[in-house]
Amino acid sequence: MSTELIAQNLCYAVDGRTILNDLSFSVKGGDLIALLGTNGAGKTTLLRLLLRLLEPASGTIHIDGKPLRDYSRRDLARAIAYVPQGHVPAFPYTVLEIVMLGRLPVSPFGRIAPSSDSEVASAALRQLAIEHLAARPYTHLSGGERQAVLIARALAQGAGILVLDEPETGLDFGQQQRLFAVLRKLAQEGYAVLATTHDPLRARTIFNRAVLIQKGRIKADGPADSVLTAEAIEDLYGLDQIPAL
Numbered sequence: 001m002s003t004e005l006i007a008q009n010l011c012y013a014v015d016g017r018t019i020l021n022d023l024s025f026s027v028k029g030g031d032l033i034a035l036l037g038t039n040g041a042g043k044t045t046l047l048r049l050l051l052r053l054l055e056p057a058s059g060t061i062h063i064d065g066k067p068l069r070d071y072s073r074r075d076l077a078r079a080i081a082y083v084p085q086g087h088v089p090a091f092p093y094t095v096l097e098i099v100m101l102g103r104l105p106v107s108p109f110g111r112i113a114p115s116s117d118s119e120v121a122s123a124a125l126r127q128l129a130i131e132h133l134a135a136r137p138y139t140h141l142s143g144g145e146r147q148a149v150l151i152a153r154a155l156a157q158g159a160g161i162l163v164l165d166e167p168e169t170g171l172d173f174g175q176q177q178r179l180f181a182v183l184r185k186l187a188q189e190g191y192a193v194l195a196t197t198h199d200p201l202r203a204r205t206i207f208n209r210a211v212l213i214q215k216g217r218i219k220a221d222g223p224a225d226s227v228l229t230a231e232a233i234e235d236l237y238g239l240d241q242i243p244a245l
Ligand SMILES: Nc1ncnc2c1ncn2[C@@H]1O[C@H](COP(=O)(O)OP(=O)(O)OP(=O)(O)O)[C@@H](O)[C@H]1O
Pocket: 014, 019, 037, 038, 039, 040, 041, 042, 043, 044, 045, 046
């Protein structure tokens, strides 16, 4: 399982406008990282670079010592997986089918093998304790259940590094707590988990590391409770004062 990603001196610009500026950071197995910054700070752009959906203007990204650009599509899918916000497909696929789709990029010849891939998908559902949902239409699930299914799909892909974009969006408090418990458990099992979030107060209690991005640069990176001080949060979001922590 791939579990170490190192990004060094990343720069990215669009139409001459710098979006990410000399940004370096790393993620390894066991990390549960909150990526925070104001709207437009560059979080999504960074995630897209890590997933090789964008090419940096300069700088390097290595996973387990190998440059990202040297990975085949299939090996990259086995190394790092993206968990989108709970989207709803047009067809009422079952949960098992949705999770099996995670096998598509990694299965030989891009074809799903019904028996072996279904076993991997079932194991991923068990890992998230949602095997009872296997036969349910995905379109009938709650937001929290959908998010868990999409995480299971990423696990079925075989990736050790999980990248999530605002995973708690739209979930009620209880579902958020269950989601974060799942992310904590995966980090404890050795997965590297990196998630963007707009909630620094909760990030302090849930995540073990926080990375703050401001105007395309890393502003702070360290243990969540020491990085996310009242002063740092006020400064990051341009607030005079936040309610006492
Ligand atoms: N393809 C593009 N063309 C032009 N500008 C872009 C493009 N992609 C991103 N940007 C700009 O780059 C900056 C960073 O965008 P990005 O989506 O990475 O921010 P973000 O931190 O994820 O914000 P949010 O919290 O709102 O999702 C923004 O100013 C955005 O307008």
